Amino acid sequence: MKKILMKNERETTELGYKLGSLIDFPAIVCLSGDLGAGKTTFVQGFSKGLGVSENITSPTFTIVNEYNGRLKLYHFDVYRISSSDEMYDIGFDEYISSDAVCIIEWAEMIEDLLQGIEKLWIEIKYAEGSTFKRELLMRPEGEKYEKLVEELFKE
Template identity: 35%
Template sequence: MTAMQEYTTHSREETVALGHSFAKTLPAGALITFTGGLGAGKTAFCQGLAEGLGCTDPVSSPTFAIVNYYRGPRPLAHFDLYRIHTENDLAAAGFYDYLDMGAVVACEWSENCADLLEQEHPIHIDIQRIDETTRRITIE
């Protein structure tokens, strides 16, 4: 297991750029679980992830869709687990299918399924809002 890394970003652009560079370190089928409040920057980080993986689809929050899938040489499945609480719900949303096909899977509201997700050995990313533009991002 790698050691915890902590970053501070000072703009949305810096958060996107951190996601972009972090994407380069990810193996196929990596699972990323996000924690952090509304407006913390999870979707901005995912935008950078998608760009770093070579996806060209525009990134948006998957709040109403449950999952947004971004095509590319290294695809990204971006989940919002706000309304997902059981393994059946995860399976029905295609969660395990995306992991099995080698997509990088990023999950917002991961705390709703923390025990299930932990079985997949995720990379945890916590984004805390310090002020209007500053974010503390912890990766472990």
């Protein structure tokens, strides 16, 4: 697990951009954490790193937005789903087995659907005693994600 302290929104965006720039394979990135902590901000940077030129907004009501960059990007926000079964109704299994990058906000709500699948978990939360700083915890699950995190933090 890798823990990073980010001082502001710009650093969150930059880290997302760097990760998006490094991804060159179909991937699953799971975001969890506090409400308002910066998940969508991270996705905005991440998408730019993937070469997406469109403005990124959270698909809170549509559940998934699709974007084109170097790789196709499916951006999920599952905050409003009431059960994992709803994800099957939209064809979630087809999305995550495609040749695209899937980034999922509030992924902890569908953790049961992600069991046994290699992925990168990223938790973003408020740093203790601060309303500006954020802690970001990265937990790679699978060799390609371990290598990705290593590459992300090479100096």
